[in-house]
């Protein structure tokens with residue numbers, strides 16, 4: 001079979017928009033996404049449409065645009081990309097464990113982000129989840145994560161999920177936002193060019209108000225309590241650096257706690273592809289370095305969306321369009337003038353979204369007080385059940401990089417390979433060893449990206 005001109009990894013707003021842009025220029029594209037349908041995180045499709053809420057209209061529109069271009073766009077749902085090798089060779093395994101190496105002429109990375117959760121006493125108890133995990137239960141199956149739910153962390157995503165829980169009939173006890181109320185009240189100053197986004201935020205607040213869900217600013221969860229499962233949460237007011245006032249702790253009886261402090265770009269594909277990286281805590285951490293056309297340092301590889309810096313679904317879709325057009329230009333399907341005109345109009349829209357986004361990033365920037373919650377016996381690496389005492393001893397003995405800490409303490413050695421624990425563990429290590437996050441580095445990534453079977457790696461010959 002002829003390989004597609006472009007392989008796009010990720011079928012969220014960035015990946016779908018990239019495919020539509022490139023296919024409209026006559027190029028053949030393949031979108032690979034591990035999910036059962038296109039949509040990514042925000043436009044996730046229900047598996048149980050009778051119980052789950054109706055899918056997001058913007059997601060439906062993007063799916064329809066992809067479907068209209070079915071002659072050019074092949075969609076491979078349920079398939080997993082677990083390796084990128086030199087000369088743009090992409091290893092992909094389908095659910096029946098059949099593995100293929102695709103070799104397109106250009107590659108667009110649009111893998112999105114995952115959630116950021118700090119370790120704190122009790123955070124591994126059943127009943128403590130991320131807002132995104134709860135949202136997946138509601139969006140796909142219409143299943144509520146619990147009966148009495150508390151949300152805590154920072155950012156507008158908490159409000160969105162709280163509203164979805166209210167719609168699903170869940171008792172939301174409160175939303176605890178770590179940043180101060182005055183910081184949030186300053187947002188309209190930055191969002192006058194994006195009134196539709198401000199209006200969305202206000203609609204969330206007014207829905208929560210009508211449902212009598214208090215949104216409490218300047219508070220964080222300091223501990224989750226329970227023997228075998230969560231039954232209560234302790235929370236406290238914080239200062240400007242999010243250090244809690246432990247004399248003013250309140251306790252809330254709940255069966256579910258959803259904690260999320262933003263998102264971290266899924267970097268591993270770019271790492272495996274050999275792209276140069278930079279540390280940008282303002283957009284979630286380590287990201288591939290890109291030029292104005294979203295080209296990475298590896299010729300023929302472009303990166304778009306949250307996986308290249310967390311900026312939300314609208315930016316992801318615009319970046320996807322730009323990456324699709326840039327790949328079309330790279331392959332000679334459009335001339336420079338056509339590309340430059342498309343880029344100008346996309347950049348104008350990106351510039352319109354920027355001030356509000358920057359202000360939101362600033363308000364939700366992680367503060368050092370969050371690290372003060374970790375006790376010696378707090379598990380910092382869930383996969384390998386490594387406590388902070390064990391990790392700290394390894395740091396004090398000189399293990400201050402991801403690689404050496406992994407070897408000496410096993411932190412980051414488990415199934416997630418540091419994806420989940422490292423964003424916070426690296427901060428704890430930096431504070432303990434008095435070095436910078438850049439010195440510590442990102443977790444390493446090597447194939448296979450996730451667990452795969454031996455059969456997928458070395459299949460038996462089919463025509464024995």
Ligand SMILES: Cc1cc2nc3c(=O)[nH]c(=O)nc-3n(C[C@H](O)[C@H](O)[C@H](O)COP(=O)(O)OP(=O)(O)OC[C@H]3O[C@@H](n4cnc5c(N)ncnc54)[C@H](O)[C@@H]3O)c2cc1C
Pocket residue numbers: 009010011012013014015032033034035039040041042043079080081082110111112113114115132133135157160263266269304305306307311312313314316449
């Ligand atoms: C759990 C979660 C829920 C979110 N919900 C919302 C929300 O309700 N509202 C909102 O405004 N923002 C939400 N966000 C943020 C939102 O995801 C983004 O702003 C936006 O969806 C980014 O679009 P994207 O195309 O860059 O990535 P995504 O939408 O995340 O799409 C990336 C896709 O790539 C797939 N993928 C990644 N790696 C591979 C691989 N190796 N092989 C195959 N497929 C792969 C992923 O499964 C995913 O489907 C959420 C984020 C997360 C993590």
